[in-house]
Amino acid sequence: MHHRTVEELMSRDVVRARPDTPFKELVRLLEENDVTAVPVVDELDRPVGVVSEADLLRKSADQTDPMGRTPIPRLEAWERAKAEGSRAEEVMSAPAVCARPEWTVVEAARLMETHNVKRLPVVDEADRLLGIVSRGDLLRIFLRRDEAIREEITGDLLRRTLGLDPRDVTAEVRDGRVTLSGTVASRRLVPVVEQLCRGVDGVVSVSANLTYRTDDTRDAPTGS
Incomplete structure (x- = not known):
């Protein structure tokens, strides 16, 4: 980024x-x-x-x-x-x-x-x-084209920085407003993706419609 x-x-x-x-x-x-x-x-x-x-x-x-x-x-x-x-x-x-x-x-x-x-x-x-x-x-920076913002999010951020498969998470950008859709590996990753997207120059807001495969926010089970 x-x-x-x-x-x-x-x-x-x-x-x-x-x-x-x-x-x-x-x-x-x-x-x-x-x-x-x-x-x-x-x-x-x-x-x-x-x-x-x-x-x-x-x-x-x-x-x-x-x-x-x-x-x-x-x-x-x-x-x-x-x-x-x-x-x-x-x-x-x-x-x-x-x-x-x-x-x-x-x-x-x-x-x-x-x-x-x-x-x-x-x-x-x-x-x-x-x-x-x-x-x-x-x-x-808020005059950046939506397409340039989308390319930075999907390429630099999601794929290179986070290592996500572009088929798993997509980003739509309209007037600087970003909508994320798809599935990530863990629940803890959802706010991380949101925060990183907000840091992209030209982004006005981020809406994350993301699901996750594993809920890693629950307390780990304790031994008997």
Whole structure:
């Protein structure tokens, strides 16, 4: 079973900012390149932070509402400093949370979830910027063709990994939903097959209509 890597999904043409990039230039970079965030890199092209639309919007949110309809939000000291910033290094979110190109989709998604970020700069062994991967990039695995998913399950997983006869277990895939049918040797093998199928890139759900020849979940008989 082969998980798609960050390198396969990331964008390589990355718009960059420098720590001293002015606020208005940051807004212009986002607008002209139709992106929602840019990594901020040092002189060695190593990410030191990320500037997103949310970071820049703090400046607008901190301004007085002339109509008095909404109150000025109460900001922490660090939030106030970012709202008053005029350069990338003053408004960026830091440190940059980065990924490696060899990571799987699962590893990248878990890091995004843990740090509550929408994108990850991708760096090499020297921490130099190689690309950027977003939530949308990771979601592209669900655009895999049903036939490609079925072939991976029946070939790589069922036959090569588990050693099952393709005549015993079949897999139907429709819109990423997998239905398994057939018979396996033991009852304990049923959840194993289900779990492995769920780990295939592009699988949305798994329904296992599997029977078994031997019930190996019962307690072994004790001697007299």
